[in-house]
Amino acid sequence: MRRDDWPEEFELAERRVVPWSCPNCQQKTLTVSPGTVHVYEGIESQNAGYHEAWDPEWTDRRFVCMLSCRCGEWIAVAGKQHVEQVFFASELSESNVHYLDISVPRFFQPPLRVINISEAVPTEVREQVERSFSAFWSDLESCANRVRASVEKLLDHLGIKKTAIQNGQRRPLSLHSRIQLSATCGNAFANELMAIKWLGNAGAHSSAITREDILDAYEIIEHVLREMYDQPGKRIARIAKTINKAKKPRSVTHRTRRRT
Known part of the structure; x- marks a missing residue:
């Protein structure tokens, strides 16, 4: 994951390429479809005028x-828009003052995939992380809790x-x-999981969690x-562990499960 790929805001304009990757093909080829942009001003903002x-x-x-997207995917987006004053010259004068419409998305459907998760990851772990993408x-608090829940599911697995x-x-x-116990059982990533737990706690007990904190959790x-x-060596080790635990070929184990 690259943090620069996940800006919080963007400039909304038809046919403009947005900074995020397509959730289907993972390519940065998403564009704002012409004729689909609708902007509405809230009543308080209207009255303030x-x-x-x-x-x-x-x-x-x-x-x-x-x-x-070029791959054929469509994504619905909704959010808020505000105006920011910017200056395009070092000497501040009225002629150099400009205003930009800044759009901040709050909803994507289907959700964008902030990180890529291998199909080899246990389903229950993967589902918790994927649910966090919407939040x-x-x-951010719910998002942190979902990532934290993925740690619980990982320990279960x-x-x-x-x-x-x-x-x-x-x-x-x-x-x-449980994380401490996992370290005594040979889990080499207990420190990383503990860090996610602390971030999840911040999301559960206060509003102090920030977007950067969530990106920390995602990176970890x-x-x-x-x-x-994802490592080929780890996959081979899992296969060997399964065979050694059953003391028989995996094919025999699978046939036995199907009969039951």
């Missing part, structure tokens, strides 16, 4: 449009226990404890999943 001290930067609009643009006997009673283990989880599931 009558104020004697009105400034263009008070403008508050909503927009919708469609993005099209990335509108609800690794066989890290969820409960332990404490004071004579079986109690659930916290994610923190992408690295962990790539190292665990």
Whole structure:
């Protein structure tokens, strides 16, 4: 993942290429489809236009449009639009003042894929990360929680226990404890998973989480999943582990499962 590929805002104009990759082909060939752009000004913004001290930067609009890709995919987009004052010369004079319409997307359907996830990644882990993509643009707290949930599912897949006997009673283990336990079981990425847990905690308990924090989480989880599931050597190791655990060929194990 490259952070520069995920700007928060863009300039909305027909036929313009947007900065994000297509969720279908992963190519940066998405363009704003002609005739699909609709912009509406909110009522408070309209009323503010009558104020004697009105400034263009008070403008508050909503927009919708469609993005099209060469691969044939279509993406619906909705968001907010505001106006920013910019200066194009070092000497500030009225003639050098310009205003730009800045569009900030809050919704994509289908969601854009912030990181690529291999099909080798367990389905339950992959689903949690993919669900976070929708929230990335509108609800950072929920997004952080989804990425955190992917860590829980990953630990489930690794066989890290969820409960332990404490004071004579079986109690659930916290994610923190499970990550620590995974380190003792040979998980080489416990530190990375712990970092995601802290970011998820920030999303769950406060509004302090930022877009940059979420990009941190995405970079970390992408690295962990790539190292665990995308490396050819790791795939061979998983095959060997399955055979050794069953003490028989995988084909025999598969036939037995089908009969049951």
